Amino acid sequence: GAGVSQSPRYKVTKRGQDVALRCDPISGHVSLYWYRQALGQGPEFLTYFNYEAQQDKSGLPNDRFSAERPEGSISTLTIQRTEQRDSAMYRCASSLGARGRNQPQHFGDGTRLSIL
Amino acid sequence: AQTVTQSQPEMSVQEAETVTLSCTYDTSESDYYLFWYKQPPSRQMILVIRQEAYKQQNATENRFSVNFQKAAKSFSLKISDSQLGDAAMYFCAYRTRLQGGSEKLVFGKGTKLTVNP
Numbered sequence: 001g002a003g004v005s006q007s008p009r010y011k012v013t014k015r016g017q018d019v020a021l022r023c024d025p026i027s028g029h030v031s032l033y034w035y036r037q038a039l040g041q042g043p044e045f046l047t048y049f050n051y052e053a054q055q056d057k058s059g060l061p062n063d064r065f066s067a068e069r070p071e072g073s074i075s076t077l078t079i080q081r082t083e084q085r086d087s088a089m090y091r092c093a094s095s096l097g098a099r100g101r102n103q104p105q106h107f108g109d110g111t112r113l114s115i116l
Numbered sequence: 117a118q119t120v121t122q123s124q125p126e127m128s129v130q131e132a133e134t135v136t137l138s139c140t141y142d143t144s145e146s147d148y149y150l151f152w153y154k155q156p157p158s159r160q161m162i163l164v165i166r167q168e169a170y171k172q173q174n175a176t177e178n179r180f181s182v183n184f185q186k187a188a189k190s191f192s193l194k195i196s197d198s199q200l201g202d203a204a205m206y207f208c209a210y211r212t213r214l215q216g217g218s219e220k221l222v223f224g225k226g227t228k229l230t231v232n233p
Contacts, residue, residue: 031219042120042207042223043161056220091161093221104151105221107161 002026004108006092012114015084021077021111025094032075033105034067037089046090049075050097079113087115118143120210122224129198130232136183137193137227139208147213150184150191151221156204164206167191169213195229203231 005024013019025032030051035043045059051072060066064082069075079086089112093105119142129135141150152164167175167184174182179199183192195202205228209221 033220035221040225042209042225043221044223045220048219050219059220089159093161095219104163104166106163107153109159110161 004092004094004106006090006108006111008111009109010112010114012116013082014116015082017082018078018080019082019113021079021090021092021113023075023077023092023094023108025073025075025092026106028096029094029106030072030097031095031103031105032069033093033095034075034077035091035093037091037110039088043091046077082113082115084115087113089113118145118148118210118212118222120208120222120224122206122208122227124227125225126228126230128230128232129195131198131200133198134194134196135198135229137195137206137208137229139191139193139224141189141191141208141210141222143189143210143212145212149211149213150182151209151211152180152182152191152193153207153209153223154202154204155207155226156201161207165193198231200231200233203229205229 032049034046037043048056049069064080067077089110091110093107095103095105148169150167154162165177179196205226208224
């Protein structure tokens with residue numbers, strides 16, 4: 001497709017389980033971002049990739065959260081030993097890149113994660 | 117750290133009327149980008165309009181325009197001739213333009229816009 005694709009759309013899991021969320025960016029986009037959006041809030045930055053390099057992970061809340069983009073395209077956000085407070089919408093975005101230029105970020109529809 | 121404030125949790129407008137959504141931000145930088153995103157009930161995140169801080173001219177996109185006041189650190193969104201399809205959450209966002217700076221967007225908490233027929 002032409003847009004950013006995220007899967008699954010919904011994920012319900014029990015506390016303590018690991019989850020992996022997938023993002024397929026727009027073809028040709030070198031920059032990829034992960035955000036988390038709590039109900040009634042704006043998205044909050046988690047991490048950023050330029051090609052396969054993780055350039056900024058300052059938003060990852062703790063070491064249970066990790067992300068990778070091994071081939072510079074598809075990215076996976078993994079949450080280990082999930083907790084109820086991890087419940088949120090997880091959004092991926094991509095952009096053409098070219099740091100310092102006005103390249104807008106295009107968002108996927110998100111994965112809604114619910115931890116029981 | 118930069119912050120973005122949207123002081124209106126909810127707004128409503130009559131169809132065909134004009135509405136203005138407020139956004140203020142705090143930064144010590146002189147060069148940056150500002151954005152408005154729309155999030156309809158379908159949960160997409162759609163870019164509405166963007167503004168480069170070094171440009172004095174206010175951005176416009178059809179019925180959407182901004183009032184960018186750099187000294188006041190204000191970036192409001194005006195929607196003219198409101199349509200039912202404009203009903204959504206609207207998020208204001210900031211991004212640095214500094215070379216080597218973070219690529220992240222910093223979002224406000226959003227304003228829920230209702231359009232009444």
